[in-house]
Each structure stands twice: as C-alpha cells, then as structure tokens.
Amino acid sequence: MGDGVLTGIGEGVHAWVQPDGTWWINNAGMVCDGDEVALIDTCATRKRTERFLAAVREVAGPAPIRFAVNTHLHGDHCYGNALLPAETAIAGHSKTRDGLLADVLLTAAPPVWSPMPDFGVDAVRPPTVIVDSSLTLYVGERRVELVHPGYAAHTEGDVVAWLPDSGVLFAGDLLFHGITPMILMGSLAGALRSLRWLADFGAATVVPGHGPVIHDLAPVLDAHERxxxxxxxxxxxxxxxxxxxxxxxxxxxxxxxxxxxxxxxxxxxxxxxxxxxxxxxxxxxxxxxxxxxxxxxxxxxxx
Ligand SMILES: [Zn+2]
Known part of the structure; x- marks a missing residue:
C-alpha cells in the first residue's frame, strides 16, 4: 500500500497525494494560516484518513479544523468525514449531501472490487453547508473560493476549491492525472466543457482528485479532451x-x-x-x- 505524502505547494497550502491514485486512493489537501485549518476532502478508509489527519497535525499543530470541503460524493473523498472533529463544518454541493445520505457502498457494497476496501467507518457524515453555486471561506485571512461549474461533469455536484492568493486549484475528480478518468455518474458533454472552465482559473498548481500534482495543466487538459x-x-x-x-x-x-x-x-x-x-x-x-x-x-x- 503506497503511503500518502503531505506536500507543500504554496504558503500554508498542502496536497495529500496518495500513490498510485487508482480505485479508492484519492488526493486531498489542507489550507492553514497558523491558527485555523480547512481540509479539502478526506479519504476512503479509517486508516488512510487517520494518516492524513496525523500529517495535518504535524504541520498545523492543535489549530482547529474549522472547515472541510467535499469535492463530490464519492466515498474515497468523503467516508473519512466521520473522523473529523464534531465542530468541523463540512461544505459540499446538495447533490453530494443527497448522494451520501443515499449511499449504499459503505455498508453494503457488492463485490465490485477485489479486495473490497476495509472502510473502518460505520456511517457517512454528509456536508451541512451547501455550495450549489459558490461559497467563500476564510481560513484566518486566507480566502478559499468553492465553486460548482454549473453543470454535471464528473458527478452532478462537483465543487473545486480555488485559492487566489497562492494560485492553487483543488480540482477533485474533474481531473485524473495519468489515470483513466471516470464520468459514469456525471456527463460526457459536461466533462468536456469543464476542461475550459478549469483552465480559466489560471492556476499555477492544480491538485487532481487522483495522481500527481499538476504544474503544467495544458497537456493534462489535452489528454482528458482526447x-x-x-x-x-x-x-x-x-x-x-x-x-x-x-x-x-x-x-x-x-x-x-x-x-x-x-x-x-x-x-x-x-x-x-x-x-x-x-x-x-x-x-x-x-x-x-x-x-x-x-x-x-x-x-x-x-x-
Ligand atoms: Zn470521484
């Protein structure tokens, strides 16, 4: 099992990148200003989320985790929500909330994968702060803009996290870097349309939902388009x-x-x-x- 690595990608901005990025092995992230923390996504299993949170603590110490963001409803990005402190407010699209409340994979997954993930979590914890178009969070003085593209792409409720002061974009599963993309629960036309939308942020650094951090976005977008x-x-x-x-x-x-x-x-x-x-x-x-x-x-x- 490849271990995640918390990589600094800007002042107070870190990507939690988990190799090899295949089924159920996602990326996440954190933003901190010294006194407060926001997380972008959690992980699929208790073990993986505990490792992520331990790495966050090494960087941020006891600073409270004020917010967490779910980029979409898939369990690899959300099941670890259950391990967050009770006072953490979780933000996501209403389709993410509805999807998690209707989730059947956590407790009764059919044997689609081998081996099946040992989630180690008993129940989903859905977002309670809803982002159906856009929402701005302040982590201390850090501005974090949460934005939905306005249409289905990877899922019906995709939300990206944009940090204008550092030029970092957390794209969730709108991007898979070097791994086959997936649009089963989204839209082919929307996925295509989202590529230009992602480019328009003008990000210097992009954290995909799976695969290595992206420093040169254009060829990655081109590969998705092809x-x-x-x-x-x-x-x-x-x-x-x-x-x-x-x-x-x-x-x-x-x-x-x-x-x-x-x-x-x-x-x-x-x-x-x-x-x-x-x-x-x-x-x-x-x-x-x-x-x-x-x-x-x-x-x-x-x-
Ligand atoms: Zn996904």
Whole structure:
C-alpha cells in the first residue's frame, strides 16, 4: 500500500497525494494560516484518513479544523468525514449531501472490487453547508473560493476549491492525472466543457482528485479532451451499429490510453455516453457488471 505524502505547494497550502491514485486512493489537501485549518476532502478508509489527519497535525499543530470541503460524493473523498472533529463544518454541493445520505457502498457494497476496501467507518457524515453555486471561506485571512461549474461533469455536484492568493486549484475528480478518468455518474458533454472552465482559473498548481500534482495543466487538459472525444466517437459509432456499450468496449482499441491504470472505466464511460445520447438515466449496476466482465473479474483495488 503506497503511503500518502503531505506536500507543500504554496504558503500554508498542502496536497495529500496518495500513490498510485487508482480505485479508492484519492488526493486531498489542507489550507492553514497558523491558527485555523480547512481540509479539502478526506479519504476512503479509517486508516488512510487517520494518516492524513496525523500529517495535518504535524504541520498545523492543535489549530482547529474549522472547515472541510467535499469535492463530490464519492466515498474515497468523503467516508473519512466521520473522523473529523464534531465542530468541523463540512461544505459540499446538495447533490453530494443527497448522494451520501443515499449511499449504499459503505455498508453494503457488492463485490465490485477485489479486495473490497476495509472502510473502518460505520456511517457517512454528509456536508451541512451547501455550495450549489459558490461559497467563500476564510481560513484566518486566507480566502478559499468553492465553486460548482454549473453543470454535471464528473458527478452532478462537483465543487473545486480555488485559492487566489497562492494560485492553487483543488480540482477533485474533474481531473485524473495519468489515470483513466471516470464520468459514469456525471456527463460526457459536461466533462468536456469543464476542461475550459478549469483552465480559466489560471492556476499555477492544480491538485487532481487522483495522481500527481499538476504544474503544467495544458497537456493534462489535452489528454482528458482526447480521451473524452475517443469515448464520444466510440459511443456514437457503436450506438449507430446497434452494439451494446460492453460489445463496443470489447472491440475498442484504447490506443494511447491503454497504459493508464483502471482502463475498465472505458465500459463505465461508454455507459454514460450512451445514456446521455439516449437521454435516459445511466444503469449503474449494469455498467459496473459490464466493467467486471470486460476486466475478467472484480476490479483491481489496492486501497
Ligand atoms: Zn470521484
């Protein structure tokens, strides 16, 4: 199991980067001004969140964790909320709150992954401060701007954290750096649209939801665009030929994307693209079942 590393990326700004960034192994972050702390996301499991919080304490000492932000509803970014101090206010989109309140993976996950993560957490703790468009937090004198793109992309409730005084952007899972992106619970058109939106922050440093910190954003955005265009073209052609997402994924040549970890997400992403083209809700269970079939068994998990 790769250990997380708390890396300084600006004055009082740190990224918690967990290699190798595959299923359930996310990035998080912290902002502090000496007297107060805000966290961006937690981790999937008790063990991983405890390590993150211990690293935060090494940097920030006893400074209170005033805020935590959930960039979206996926458990790798939110299950560790349960370990935060009771007085920490958690901010996130209403879709993140609703999704966590309806979560079934924490306590009754089907065997989609192997091994299944040992979450070590009994219950979700959803955001209580809602960010449906934007919200500004002050961590001491530090300004942290939370912004929703205005449409679904990775999920329906994505929120980024922008620190204008240090030029740091925490992008959540709108970006996967060197790892297959995932849009099963979002929107293909929205994911494409979000790339320009992310670029417009003009960030010097970007923390993706998974993978290494990004110092040169343009090539990373270009790679996402090429991947999303590949999904789009594959879905349009496959649908016109009357093929299922699984059949199309089985025939597809992943090309330059074949080396990205978690390649089976091609099946999940095609399910999303088909649902968007059909104008219907995505079949989450059917998509995951097809991904397991494509993969030849449960999905690799190193959490
Ligand atoms: Zn996610």
């Amino acid at each position: 991947y999303y265009r590949f999904i789009e073209a594959t879905a349009v052609a496959g649908r016109a030929a009357g093929k299922s997402p699984l059949a199309v994924a089985t025939d597809a040549d992943l090309g330059e994307f074949a080396d990205w970890p978690d390649p089976e997400r091609v099946v999940l992403n095609l399910h999303r693209a088909y649902a968007d083209l059909d104008g219907r809700p995505v079949d989450l269970v059917g998509a995951l079942t097809d991904a397991i079939t494509w993969n030849g068994g449960p999905l690799h998990c190193a959490v």
